[in-house]
Amino acid sequence: MKDRDTRDIIDIAIIGGGAAGLMCGCIAGRKGGGALNIVIFERNAKTGKKLLATGNGRCNLSNAAVSESSYFADKPASLKENNFHVLDYEAIKSLFKELGLMLKTDSCGRAYPQSGSASSVLDVLRDNLLRFGVTERTEEYIRSIKKEDGRFSVKSDSGEYAARRVILACGSCASPVFGSDGSGFALARSLGHSITPLFPSLAPIFVRENLRSVKGVRCDCRITLKSKSSGDIIAEEAGELQINEDNISGICVFNLSGYVNRAFALKQSPPQISLDLLPEISGRELSSFILKRVFSSPDTPLELLLTGVMNKKLGAFITKSVLNVSPSLSCGNMSKQELLKLSSAIKAFTLTPEKISDFKKAQVTAGGISCDEIDFGSMESKIVEGLYLVGEAVDVSAACGGFNLHWAWSSAVYAAENAASRCYDVKN
Numbered sequence: 001m002k003d004r005d006t007r008d009i010i011d012i013a014i015i016g017g018g019a020a021g022l023m024c025g026c027i028a029g030r031k032g033g034g035a036l037n038i039v040i041f042e043r044n045a046k047t048g049k050k051l052l053a054t055g056n057g058r059c060n061l062s063n064a065a066v067s068e069s070s071y072f073a074d075k076p077a078s079l080k081e082n083n084f085h086v087l088d089y090e091a092i093k094s095l096f097k098e099l100g101l102m103l104k105t106d107s108c109g110r111a112y113p114q115s116g117s118a119s120s121v122l123d124v125l126r127d128n129l130l131r132f133g134v135t136e137r138t139e140e141y142i143r144s145i146k147k148e149d150g151r152f153s154v155k156s157d158s159g160e161y162a163a164r165r166v167i168l169a170c171g172s173c174a175s176p177v178f179g180s181d182g183s184g185f186a187l188a189r190s191l192g193h194s195i196t197p198l199f200p201s202l203a204p205i206f207v208r209e210n211l212r213s214v215k216g217v218r219c220d221c222r223i224t225l226k227s228k229s230s231g232d233i234i235a236e237e238a239g240e241l242q243i244n245e246d247n248i249s250g251i252c253v254f255n256l257s258g259y260v261n262r263a264f265a266l267k268q269s270p271p272q273i274s275l276d277l278l279p280e281i282s283g284r285e286l287s288s289f290i291l292k293r294v295f296s297s298p299d300t301p302l303e304l305l306l307t308g309v310m311n312k313k314l315g316a317f318i319t320k321s322v323l324n325v326s327p328s329l330s331c332g333n334m335s336k337q338e339l340l341k342l343s344s345a346i347k348a349f350t351l352t353p354e355k356i357s358d359f360k361k362a363q364v365t366a367g368g369i370s371c372d373e374i375d376f377g378s379m380e381s382k383i384v385e386g387l388y389l390v391g392e393a394v395d396v397s398a399a400c401g402g403f404n405l406h407w408a409w410s411s412a413v414y415a416a417e418n419a420a421s422r423c424y425d426v427k428n
């Protein structure tokens, strides 16, 4: 492979060396058979920093159940209207196999690298970049992209580069510690694109209630979001709830956080949160259990009344919040009505969202470059010819489970295939 001088015109400049950018490099490099001058510009000292942190270091990189309906956009109809589509799981699995990575799925369909380690995903991607002669230029923070006379001028603090095609793979605003700080949106705007409202998704939900006494408690839960005005159910999730001092988290909470954050971002009234803290026990069974227990053991202090069915701290917290009496009081002092109120509260404990989540703690940003301005067959911009938009920078997001990385790979494949074949056409 001949050494290339990046002062030469770059065939494909990829801005961002995260999941989408690295995959773009592999696919374009392979498609061009090593003959194209492809450069990945990454602001960090190394590419793939976020990738290493995904799935708690295990990288949940796809999902066997993925389909177009796994994804959301600002306007729900815009995905269908713009012919949005993703590669299916088998296609991603075989692609990774070709690149040298075997995948495995768990009982919920979540896909991971066979090695169980995110670092092997990064190793395999970078090995393919090397194989196809793709250059990684790290510590290059791209500050501006302009298109003049049919060519792009890409400027960083250390240089200016001419490129035939540009793939914008800068990610979003979520977890800026890994490098994606929202600068990609400014670049897209400067090229004429519009950005739909941005808000943190897959993030903890901050609540008004003081949860200090139950901080650290984890329990199975069904969590329901209800409209404050109509009481209608907006969305529901089940899973492990994690309680922190001023917020709740866990996958079930993450998957609902977008609804709450969207309301705050658009200055609308946020939904009410209702927790069923004993989802496997019916309301009738629970109230009967509580009444019988009080009848048979009236001297038991209230703080111990629920210890046989739930975490002791959590039981005491609910009892105190609902009955507002001393926890050392014997439960026999409570009326039947009060005990039934306690039972109902365990099945529908209300929390009030307090404020929008912090992007720093979010795994994903909802919103992004408008779907109306992208050709989803090629991921090429409908506004600037030769500009491609991929990954989380686009207004496409999904729940936990490997869907967001799947989108990064899938959009990268469409963009890189198209960009490389068109460069190749020009060269021949």
Ligand SMILES: Cc1cc2nc3c(=O)[nH]c(=O)nc-3n(C[C@H](O)[C@H](O)[C@H](O)COP(=O)(O)OP(=O)(O)OC[C@H]3O[C@@H](n4cnc5c(N)ncnc54)[C@H](O)[C@@H]3O)c2cc1C
Pocket: 015, 016, 017, 018, 019, 020, 021, 041, 042, 043, 044, 047, 048, 049, 050, 051, 053, 054, 055, 056, 059, 060, 061, 062, 140, 141, 142, 143, 169, 170, 171, 172, 174, 175, 178, 179, 180, 181, 182, 183, 184, 362, 363, 364, 390, 391, 392, 393, 401, 402, 403, 404, 405, 406, 408
């Ligand atoms: C802690 C955590 C865990 C996650 N776990 C999972 C998981 O298990 N499964 C899943 O599906 N999703 C997961 N996600 C979400 C997933 O990581 C992202 O959706 C995905 O990485 C998006 O890929 P991307 O390439 O579009 O953006 P990113 O991965 O964010 O990459 C963008 C890259 O561009 C660089 N960049 C940005 N601006 C510039 C600029 N101006 N110039 C140069 N470089 C720039 C950034 O430094 C970064 O390296 C997780 C996210 C986090 C934060």
